[in-house]
Amino acid sequence: MRTLFKLTAISIQRSLYYKTSLILNLFTPVVVLAGQYMFWEAMYAQQTGLSIGGILKEEQFTYILLAFGVNNILSWSSENTLAREIQNGTVVSRCIRPVSFLTQSCSEMIGALIPQCIVNFGIVMAGIILFGNHLTPPGLHAVLYFIPCFLLAVLLRIMLIHIFSLLCFFTTGYLGLSWIRIALFEFFSGAVIPVLMFPDLLKRITYMTPFPYMLQIPVGLLLGQELPVSLPVVYIIQLSWLLGFYLLHVIIYGSIRKNLIIAGG
Amino acid sequence: MLKTFMKMKEQYIKTEMEYTVNFWMMLISGIVTRVLYIAIPFIIYQNIPDIAGWKVEEINLIMSYLFIAEGLCSILFEGIWQIPEMVFHGKFDSILSRPISPLFQVLSYGMGLQGIGVFIFGIICMFFYLNTLGLLEIGGILLSLFFIICGCIILMSVYLLSNSLVFWFDAGGKTSIPYMISSIGQYARYPISIYPVLMQIILLFIIPYGFIGVVPVQAFREGNLIIYCLGILGMSIIFLFLSRFVFYKGIKNYESMGM
Numbered sequence: 001m002r003t004l005f006k007l008t009a010i011s012i013q014r015s016l017y018y019k020t021s022l023i024l025n026l027f028t029p030v031v032v033l034a035g036q037y038m039f040w041e042a043m044y045a046q047q048t049g050l051s052i053g054g055i056l057k058e059e060q061f062t063y064i065l066l067a068f069g070v071n072n073i074l075s076w077s078s079e080n081t082l083a084r085e086i087q088n089g090t091v092v093s094r095c096i097r098p099v100s101f102l103t104q105s106c107s108e109m110i111g112a113l114i115p116q117c118i119v120n121f122g123i124v125m126a127g128i129i130l131f132g133n134h135l136t137p138p139g140l141h142a143v144l145y146f147i148p149c150f151l152l153a154v155l156l157r158i159m160l161i162h163i164f165s166l167l168c169f170f171t172t173g174y175l176g177l178s179w180i181r182i183a184l185f186e187f188f189s190g191a192v193i194p195v196l197m198f199p200d201l202l203k204r205i206t207y208m209t210p211f212p213y214m215l216q217i218p219v220g221l222l223l224g225q226e227l228p229v230s231l232p233v234v235y236i237i238q239l240s241w242l243l244g245f246y247l248l249h250v251i252i253y254g255s256i257r258k259n260l261i262i263a264g265g
Numbered sequence: 266m267l268k269t270f271m272k273m274k275e276q277y278i279k280t281e282m283e284y285t286v287n288f289w290m291m292l293i294s295g296i297v298t299r300v301l302y303i304a305i306p307f308i309i310y311q312n313i314p315d316i317a318g319w320k321v322e323e324i325n326l327i328m329s330y331l332f333i334a335e336g337l338c339s340i341l342f343e344g345i346w347q348i349p350e351m352v353f354h355g356k357f358d359s360i361l362s363r364p365i366s367p368l369f370q371v372l373s374y375g376m377g378l379q380g381i382g383v384f385i386f387g388i389i390c391m392f393f394y395l396n397t398l399g400l401l402e403i404g405g406i407l408l409s410l411f412f413i414i415c416g417c418i419i420l421m422s423v424y425l426l427s428n429s430l431v432f433w434f435d436a437g438g439k440t441s442i443p444y445m446i447s448s449i450g451q452y453a454r455y456p457i458s459i460y461p462v463l464m465q466i467i468l469l470f471i472i473p474y475g476f477i478g479v480v481p482v483q484a485f486r487e488g489n490l491i492i493y494c495l496g497i498l499g500m501s502i503i504f505l506f507l508s509r510f511v512f513y514k515g516i517k518n519y520e521s522m523g524m
Contacts, residue, residue, distance in 0.1 A: 024434075028445035035452045035464070042459035043309070046316060053312040171287045176294030176379050183298035192305060197312050 003099050007107035012114055022115070029072040030123060036064050053197035059223060062135040063194055065127045066219045069120040071191045073154065074161070078112035082165040083174035092262050102162065102249055109158045138222040145231060149218045152238040157214045159245035160185070166252045169260075190216030196225065210241040270373050274341065277376035288378060295339075295382025299332050302454075303390065317459045323486070326394040327478035328454050330409075332387030334416035334477050339380025342421045344371045346443070348428040358521050368512055372421075400485055408484075411494065415501040416477035422504035423450065423472060425512055432515030450474035456483075476500045 044057045052060070082105055085091040094104050128137050138146070164181040168174040186192050188211035195206050195216045206212055207228045217234055220227060227234060282288050303325060310321045338345075348371060351357040360370050391409060395401040427443035449467065453474035457465050468475040476497050484493035 024442055028441050031445055032448045035449055038460050038464050039452060039455070042455075043313065043316070046459070047313060171290055172284060173287045173291040173294075173378065175377070176287075176291040179298050179379065180294045183301045187301040187304065193308050197308060199308070199311055202308075 003103060003107075005107075007099070007104060008111040008114070010111065012111045029068065029120075032072075033064070033068045033123070036068070037061065040064060053194070055194060055196060056136075058134055058136045059225075060194070061131075062137070062223060063219060065124055065135065066138075066222055067191055067194075067215060069124040070150065070153065070215050070219055071186075071189070072120060073113040073116050073157070074109060078109060079161050080165075080174065080178055081108060081112075082162065083168045083178060086165065086168040087172060087174050095257075095260065095262070101253055102246075105162050105165070106158055109161065113154070136223060138224070142222050142224055146218055146222045149221055149234060149238065152235065152242065153214045153218045156210055156238060156241055156245070157185075159242060159249070160210065160214070163245055163248050163252065166249065166256065169252075169256045185211055185214070188212065189214050190219070196220075210245075213238050213241060266369065270369070273373045274376055278378075281376065281378050291378035292382040295336065295379035295384075296386045298379075299328075299383055299386045302332075303328055306455075317456050319456045320398075322394050322397045323482050324455060325390060326398065326485075327456075327482050329387050329391035329394055330412055330416055330478040330481055331454060331474070332383050333391060333413050334387075334420045336380045336382070336384025336387050337413070337417045338420045338424060339377030339383060341376075341380075341417075342372050342424065343377035343380070344374025345421070345424045345428050346377075347371070347374055349431040349443075352431050352519065355521070357519060361516070361519075361521075367516060368509060371512075398485070405485070408481075408490065408494075412477075412481040412497065415497045416481075418501040418505050419473055419476055422501075422508035423447075423474070425508040426504075429508070429512045429515040432518045446472055453477070453479050455479075470500075473500050473504060 040057075040060055043052060044060070050056055055063070082091070085094070094101060097104065128135060160181065164177050165174075167177055171177065188195075188206050188209050190196075190212055195203055195212050198206060212228075213234070217227060221231070221234075229237065281291075306321055306324045306328070309316070316324065348357075351360065351371075357367075360367050363370060392401065395405055395409065423446065424443065427446040430442055450472045451474070452460070452464070453468045457468045457475050457479050460468070465475075468479075480493060480497055484490055484497075487493075
């Protein structure tokens with residue numbers, strides 16, 4: 001655990017070093033958030049009824065704000081650090097360190113997401129304070145249920161990125177893998193459109209994947225939306241996916257270590 | 266110049282095709298991402314009857330033009346996305362030391378294989394939706410070709426402009442700005458008339474993605490083809506020269522690694 005904290009601190013230091021870049025990277029997602037609001041505002045303005053797919057405007061606006069906070073925790077560059085290192089060969093330094101490969105990868109991502117999470121929290125709170133009349137702010141109970149669900153969702157996301165990054169050992173095209181991962185995540189997690197709006201069959205398929213447990217479910221919990229399964233089962237499913245990803249890591253990394261040839265040194 | 270450019274691309278594709286799995290994976294990644302993108306309006310239209318009077322086929326035609334432009338830019342001008350890294354790691358020194366235009370070198374550098382998948386998928390979608398909308402005739406195809414060329418120029422210019430910003434601030438070899446600009450541009454997948462005036466101005470004149478897909482489809486809808494075509498051509502030329510200007514202005518700001 002000490003190693004994890006130490007590496008996380010180093011990662012935060014690295015993130016904070018380039019100040020202009022840091023500020024721009026932290027606040028640029030806000031512009032995208034504004035775009036989403038305009039889009040859904042326009043969608044609701046087109047409607048004669050009060051809801052789209054059973055979701056009221058206030059609920060949808062709160063969903064967008066909260067989904068933004070949960071979704072934009074890692075920038076493109078932080079997500080792809082390991083993949084890039086694998087591609088250019090500098091990953092070798094990770095392999096020879098006396099710290100587990102997974103710990104290094106996780107701590108680096110946690111270090112990068114902490115400043116972003118703080119900013120996102122500020123943005124979400126500012127949104128609730130400023131536009132509370134147009135939103136459905138969550139209750140205290142919902143927040144309590146949300147916290148463990150959110151932490152598990154973050155870990156799931158980190159593990160997903162880690163597994164996809166490991167696949168870069170088998171191909172030089174890390175961009176392709178990253179795009180597939182991002183597209184699958186954005187679509188099936190409910191980051192672009194709430195899963196509740198999906199047609200029934202697609203909704204059922206989506207809930208069989210880990211993606212909604214990284215975004216739709218935690219945000220749905222905060223909003224008091226009906227969950228596809230009971231709350232304890234949600235936690236169990238999240239933990240099961242985490243275990244599944246961990247096993248995948250063990251298998252893939254084991255295979256990589258067997259085949260890895262380090263030139264020089 | 267063009268011959269050298271195409272020769273370089275040919276060499277890149279030959280090199281990449283040596284790695285068969287990688288080649289196909291990149292190709293498929295382009296298609297998978299765009300299939301998911303095109304599924305979004307499908308879901309929206311399951312919940313609402315129409316968007317500002319536009320049919321789902323028209324929205325998908327907008328997306329097709331965007332996909333084709335993105336695919337072409339990825340195949341032809343992928344090097345633009347390498348600018349931040351080149352600047353940070355000092356690789357830009359070697360670009361400046363060669364007796365060839367730096368812009369030409371950047372544009373011809375590398376190739377986005379996924380662009381092939383995106384381009385092919387975009388072409389298939391375009392023909393499908395042109396046919397669905399009753400526009401699949403010689404005039405429609407020639408106009409589409411014109412829109413594609415202009416769209417590609419506009420997109421390349423936006424990419425160049427946004428990536429050239431790294432000359433002005435220390436980004437540690439990575440910056441989110443080009444991705445953010447690209448994300449904002451994606452709102453032009455839908456009729457921009459649904460947005461507030463400020464957003465319309467942004468999508469038409471600041472990040473002019475609107476001229477890649479929405480304006481061409483609007484031209485088909487309204488029929489004032491000459492005015493729309495002149496507008497699209499004008500924006501392509503303006504942004505091409507603007508991006509070139511910003512790029513060379515940025516180079517003057519570049520601090521060498523000391524070769």
